[in-house]
Amino acid sequence: MRFLTVSGPPSSGKTSVILRVIEALQARQKKIGVVKYDCLMTDDDLLYAKKGVLVKKGLSGSQCPDHFFVSNIEACVGWGRENDCDFLISESAGLCNRCSPHIKDITAVCVIDNLSGINTPRKIGPMLKSADIVVITKGDIVSQAEREVFASRVKQVNPGAVIMNINGITGQGAFELTTLFEDASDIETLKGMKLRFSMPSALCSYCLGETRIGDEYQTGNVRKMEA
Amino acid sequence: MNYHDLLKIPLAQLLAEYPYLEDFFSSFGLQLQAGDQTLQQYFDALDPDKLLDLGLSREQLGKSLHDFLAGMLSLEDSTEKVESLTIIGGYDKSGTAEALEITLRPGQIICIVGPTGSGKSRLLADIEWVAQGDTPTRRRILINGAVPDGKWRFSTEHKLVAQLSQNMNFVMDLTAEEFVRMHAESRLVTDPEEKVTQILKQANQLAGEQFRSDTPVTSLSGGQSRALMIADMAILSRSPIVLIDEIENAGIDRKKALELLVREEKIILMATHDPILALMGDQRLVIKNGGIARIIHSSDTERKNLAKLEELDNTLLALRNRIRSGDTLEVIIQ
Numbered sequence: 001m002r003f004l005t006v007s008g009p010p011s012s013g014k015t016s017v018i019l020r021v022i023e024a025l026q027a028r029q030k031k032i033g034v035v036k037y038d039c040l041m042t043d044d045d046l047l048y049a050k051k052g053v054l055v056k057k058g059l060s061g062s063q064c065p066d067h068f069f070v071s072n073i074e075a076c077v078g079w080g081r082e083n084d085c086d087f088l089i090s091e092s093a094g095l096c097n098r099c100s101p102h103i104k105d106i107t108a109v110c111v112i113d114n115l116s117g118i119n120t121p122r123k124i125g126p127m128l129k130s131a132d133i134v135v136i137t138k139g140d141i142v143s144q145a146e147r148e149v150f151a152s153r154v155k156q157v158n159p160g161a162v163i164m165n166i167n168g169i170t171g172q173g174a175f176e177l178t179t180l181f182e183d184a185s186d187i188e189t190l191k192g193m194k195l196r197f198s199m200p201s202a203l204c205s206y207c208l209g210e211t212r213i214g215d216e217y218q219t220g221n222v223r224k225m226e227a
Numbered sequence: 228m229n230y231h232d233l234l235k236i237p238l239a240q241l242l243a244e245y246p247y248l249e250d251f252f253s254s255f256g257l258q259l260q261a262g263d264q265t266l267q268q269y270f271d272a273l274d275p276d277k278l279l280d281l282g283l284s285r286e287q288l289g290k291s292l293h294d295f296l297a298g299m300l301s302l303e304d305s306t307e308k309v310e311s312l313t314i315i316g317g318y319d320k321s322g323t324a325e326a327l328e329i330t331l332r333p334g335q336i337i338c339i340v341g342p343t344g345s346g347k348s349r350l351l352a353d354i355e356w357v358a359q360g361d362t363p364t365r366r367r368i369l370i371n372g373a374v375p376d377g378k379w380r381f382s383t384e385h386k387l388v389a390q391l392s393q394n395m396n397f398v399m400d401l402t403a404e405e406f407v408r409m410h411a412e413s414r415l416v417t418d419p420e421e422k423v424t425q426i427l428k429q430a431n432q433l434a435g436e437q438f439r440s441d442t443p444v445t446s447l448s449g450g451q452s453r454a455l456m457i458a459d460m461a462i463l464s465r466s467p468i469v470l471i472d473e474i475e476n477a478g479i480d481r482k483k484a485l486e487l488l489v490r491e492e493k494i495i496l497m498a499t500h501d502p503i504l505a506l507m508g509d510q511r512l513v514i515k516n517g518g519i520a521r522i523i524h525s526s527d528t529e530r531k532n533l534a535k536l537e538e539l540d541n542t543l544l545a546l547r548n549r550i551r552s553g554d555t556l557e558v559i560i561q
Contacts, residue, residue: 098282122254125282142398144389145410145459151383152413156254159294162381176356
């Protein structure tokens with residue numbers, strides 16, 4: 001089974017891009033599974049189900065979303081294998097820009113959009129900087145110059161990645177992206193594998209439900225900025 | 228110069244030679260200071276906790292630097308010019324062979340005509356992807372008569388096609404001058420200021436209404452935006468092919484715009500149903516059912532008709548101006 005992690009800032013077009021790729025994969029008679037990670041709610045699983053894709057939804061709720069992801073992804077890969085998927089795609093939003101779901105030796109895709117501002121590539125951490133494939137969306141509504149500048153900013157922070165422009169609405173570029181999905185990592189299990197980068201740490205009173213503000217309530221791993 | 232040699236050079240010397248390295252490091256939240264320290268020493272001295280905060284590992288930063296420099300160095304000595312682009316026919320949606328081979332050259336204008344959904348976008352996507360029989364149409368694309376290098380597919384610096392369509396807008400919060408300068412700097416051109424002056428001058432020649440260099444790009448009118456986009460594309464974009472999608476009512480001097488692109492030696496592909504624009508082209512590709520159904524070369528008779536069409540167009544333009552100035556149209560020809 002080929003497995004890929006797809007991540008990107010909220011509303012960058014992850015689901016649209018994946019749906020367009022799925023259409024191209026289905027044309028080649030491939031069985032596809034999607035694991036959709038979100039925090040509070042999502043209806044994207046319905047969009048996938050409508051395409052006849054096997055879909056599993058994971059809501060992290062009151063947990064840190066990326067910690068939730070890493071605690072569950074191995075079982076999801078097992079689920080994909082049991083269901084004889086040819087492709088399993090995990091979709092998760094990078095919510096704090098410092099998290100990243102990317103795993104060593106697993107093809108990692110980051111979706112980022114032209115409207116997010118030219119400084120955004122610098123602000124996103126390992127989710128973008130360590131991705132193998134960077135998909136840039138919403139290029140159909142900005143100028144050629146802006147597309148070029150944005151792509152060069154992405155290239156600056158991740159010079160080794162394959163950078164592709166995809167139109168999530170018309171699907172332009174999705175067929176081409178699919179050819180890269182065909183070369184994604186082929187795996188049996190995630191057992192023994194490692195994240196590409198450690199997740200931001202915390203373990204303080206607020207992690208455990210504290211709501212009161214003030215030094216006396218702060219225990220554990222707390223860091224202070226210079227006032 | 229290879230990567231390992233670079234690591235041994237003192238930063239002062241390195242930055243003088245590759246000034247863009249400073250921006251590279253700052254995009255990761257790191258400062259590079261010119262001094263006697265070598266790049267290797269700088270790397271070794273990076274604080275692990277700081278790297279962790281920045282979401283970086285030494286290994287990944289090193290790899291990125293290596294890839295970045297390799298890309299930059301290849302940019303500096305990439306002199307390959309696209310002299311021709313050949314489309315070798317594939318099959319339409321019914322499986323009928325296109326049975327054709329078309330070679331396009333810089334300075335040519337090729338119009339693409341056909342209804343929505345006929346396969347215009349797929350043709351353009353085939354060109355952009357430099358298809359090698361691996362797309363649904365099974366078309367093949369040659370550059371300079373040969374199967375091209377893989378770089379045309381994946382490298383952002385070697386994108387084959389620059390696109391302009393009616394839906395595109397500026398979204399950056401910059402003045403026209405700042406905007407063009409930023410594009411020029413991202414392209415690492417040697418004379419950014421000269422390019423800025425040149426592009427703003429050209430854009431003003433194409434625009435129906437003049438604009439100042441300190442106008443925010445988001446405040447430009449539709450026509451002024453289009454004019455700036457075309458001038459910028461002609462002069463600054465590295466892509467040898469320009470695709471223009473429906474600029475019919477763009478409020479710019481379309482003839483001058485095309486002349487500028489021809490002068491800058493672009494291969495111009497234009498999706499249009501405007502008779503004047505279509506006749507300005509050297510040939511028209513008629514797209515039907517996903518395939519190129521026919522190639523029409525603009526004939527001498529058609530070219531003669533172009534003069535008549537332009538006359539009609541000018542008549543309409545005069546009427547439009549009269550409406551604008553509050554005139555009535557009870558008498559059409561004055």
